[in-house]
Amino acid sequence: MTTTTDFIRTKIAEDLSSGKNDGRVVTRFPPEPNGYLHIGHAKSICLNFGVARENAGGVCHMRFDDTNPAKEEVEYAESIMRDVRWLGFDWGDKLFYASDYFEQFYQSAVQLIKMGKAYVCSLPAEEIRAYRGTLTEPGKDSPYRNRSIEENLDLFERMRAGEFEDGTHILRAKIDMASPNLNMRDPAIYRIRKTSHHRTGDRWCIYPMYDFAHCLSDAIERITHSLCTLEFEDHRPLYDWFLDTLGTEYHPQQIEFARLNLTFTVMSKRKLLQLVNEGLVNGWDDPRMLTISGIRRRGYTPASIRNFCELIGISKKDSRIEMGVLENCVREDLNENAPRAMAVLKPLKVIIDNYPADQVEEMVADNHPKRPEMGTRKVPFCKEIYIEQDDFMESPAPKFFRLAPGREVRLRSAYLITCQTVEKDAATGEIVALHCTYDPASRGGSAPDGRKVKGTLHWVSARHGVKAEVRLYDRLFFTEDPEADKAVDFKANLNPGSLTILDHCVLEPSLTLEAAGRHYQFERQGYFYADPVVSGGEKLVFNRTVGLRDTWAKVQGE
Numbered sequence: 001m002t003t004t005t006d007f008i009r010t011k012i013a014e015d016l017s018s019g020k021n022d023g024r025v026v027t028r029f030p031p032e033p034n035g036y037l038h039i040g041h042a043k044s045i046c047l048n049f050g051v052a053r054e055n056a057g058g059v060c061h062m063r064f065d066d067t068n069p070a071k072e073e074v075e076y077a078e079s080i081m082r083d084v085r086w087l088g089f090d091w092g093d094k095l096f097y098a099s100d101y102f103e104q105f106y107q108s109a110v111q112l113i114k115m116g117k118a119y120v121c122s123l124p125a126e127e128i129r130a131y132r133g134t135l136t137e138p139g140k141d142s143p144y145r146n147r148s149i150e151e152n153l154d155l156f157e158r159m160r161a162g163e164f165e166d167g168t169h170i171l172r173a174k175i176d177m178a179s180p181n182l183n184m185r186d187p188a189i190y191r192i193r194k195t196s197h198h199r200t201g202d203r204w205c206i207y208p209m210y211d212f213a214h215c216l217s218d219a220i221e222r223i224t225h226s227l228c229t230l231e232f233e234d235h236r237p238l239y240d241w242f243l244d245t246l247g248t249e250y251h252p253q254q255i256e257f258a259r260l261n262l263t264f265t266v267m268s269k270r271k272l273l274q275l276v277n278e279g280l281v282n283g284w285d286d287p288r289m290l291t292i293s294g295i296r297r298r299g300y301t302p303a304s305i306r307n308f309c310e311l312i313g314i315s316k317k318d319s320r321i322e323m324g325v326l327e328n329c330v331r332e333d334l335n336e337n338a339p340r341a342m343a344v345l346k347p348l349k350v351i352i353d354n355y356p357a358d359q360v361e362e363m364v365a366d367n368h369p370k371r372p373e374m375g376t377r378k379v380p381f382c383k384e385i386y387i388e389q390d391d392f393m394e395s396p397a398p399k400f401f402r403l404a405p406g407r408e409v410r411l412r413s414a415y416l417i418t419c420q421t422v423e424k425d426a427a428t429g430e431i432v433a434l435h436c437t438y439d440p441a442s443r444g445g446s447a448p449d450g451r452k453v454k455g456t457l458h459w460v461s462a463r464h465g466v467k468a469e470v471r472l473y474d475r476l477f478f479t480e481d482p483e484a485d486k487a488v489d490f491k492a493n494l495n496p497g498s499l500t501i502l503d504h505c506v507l508e509p510s511l512t513l514e515a516a517g518r519h520y521q522f523e524r525q526g527y528f529y530a531d532p533v534v535s536g537g538e539k540l541v542f543n544r545t546v547g548l549r550d551t552w553a554k555v556q557g558e
């Protein structure tokens with residue numbers, strides 16, 4: 001249940017109290033099945049399904065706006081349903097397809113023709129454009145505007161029968177070629193497209209335009225509030241014109257809200273499709289993509305996305321939300337709920353010289369520092385362990401409190417160790433191992449004499465650790481608005497360093513293949529998700545969902 005309100009929810013509450021729509025609240029989410037859903041769609045999903053859920057008896061329809069046969073595929077429709085369900089919403093038996101209304105749309109078009117409100121125009125496309133005028137100049141009437149009703153009915157029927165080729169005729173509404181609103185200058189209603197449709201096959205060769213199909217679908221389904229993004233504001237007069245002229249029994253109210261834009265990404269299915277088709281990402285569910293399926297694989301949770309949508313709210317003004325806001329939402333959720341584990345991403349071997357060679361101890365570690373109910377786990381400790389390469393400096397910089405020659409640090413949930421010597425490759429000079437000693441009296445991580453150590457490191461037993469691949473992600477684009485400069489292709493702003501693969505990582509042995517599909521905080525590293533798509537066989541692959549802190553903001557602020 002949301003705690004915030006907005007102008008749409010206020011309007012719906014007013015309509016309910018005034019008795020409009022007989023107390024019904026019916027919304028719809030109407031994607032075109034021509035791509036995968038992205039985080040922008042999540043905003044619309046949370047709004048439409050959210051409003052329905054918040055009002056007793058409220059319903060949200062899942063409707064595929066499948067009126068354009070050329071670009072639509074079953075794969076997309078299936079992914080859309082999967083994504084909406086994953087976000088935590090359900091349409092019950094209210095699943096609809098605009099293509100199921102094709103006959104009704106056709107009959108409505110015939111009705112408009114009979115009313116003298118629609119005509120078949122036979123101008124070629126470029127002429128139609130030229131006749132349309134501009135924002136400052138009125139349009140010109142088509143020479144076909146005054147065809148008789150009989151001729152229009154005959155031509156339209158023959159368009160349906162497949163007698164004409166694509167582009168030879170269109171059906172247009174007869175409104176006003178001088179209207180200041182270009183959408184009202186005799187807009188197209190039907191066009192010829194001799195293309196098979198993924199649901200209606202070859203039954204139709206004329207297809208309705210969005211503006212015509214959308215309002216009628218809403219009216220047929222008795223939608224009460226048709227919520228859409230601001231770019232449709234100028235289309236609302238046409239929405240209303242169609243329904244008023246046809247005198248439909250139900251006339252839903254279209255209300256517009258600002259679409260979601262996020263920094264460092266693009267939010268258009270067409271552009272996301274380009275990235276997929278040109279192999280610039282690894283598919284629609286690439287964890288760098290801001291598609292629902294991408295961020296799911298990245299390790300975002302449905303709750304974090306719903307929280308994000310609630311946090312940003314609904315307004316009438318376009319804006320661009322900081323990516324950091326989204327990242328914070330998942331960080332907060334995972335901080336609360338993800339069990340902790342230790343993983344060494346860039347291993348450096350540590351040999352504890354005074355530890356018995358064949359001894360193994362089971363150290364007990366908390367699964368969550370603040371939630372004892374999440375329990376503890378055993379982590380094996382032995383003579384050889386791995387620590388992070390970055391946790392050692394041979395000549396430590398000021399403020400570097402981790403391991404260095406002669407220095408003592410704490411191994412999380414284990415012992416205090418002191419670095420004695422550094423073992424190097426004779427040929428390359430590269431550090432291959434550290435020799436340390438441990439204080440047997442410091443089991444659990446504190447010394448009986450109370451001496452303090454500044455650094456605490458995570459570690460994994462070299463003998464017991466499991467190998468894994470870890471994928472680190474950075475922003476897919478390196479500019480805040482990759483579309484800002486119209487003179488350059490948005491793809492020129494792709495961040496070449498958006499993916500780093502680390503394939504010699506070592507994880508504590510509690511992370512078996514059963515981890516696939518689970519979220520963890522790797523201590524001191526961030527939040528990671530065992531990628532269920534690529535993990536399998538012997539191999540575990542983790543995606544970094546997000547770091548522990550907003551390091552990006554820090555870098556930028558410097």
Ligand code: ATP
Nearest residue numbers: 030031032040041043044228229259260267268269
């Ligand atoms: P895109 O521009 O990415 O191709 P679209 O608007 O063509 O998206 P549709 O399938 O028509 O995609 O969208 C379904 C619903 O989701 C529409 O009601 C649309 O207004 C809404 N929607 C799409 N993008 C956003 C966004 N960025 N923010 C909020 N709502 C959005």
Ligand code: MG
Nearest residue numbers: 031032065210
């Ligand atoms: Mg659209």
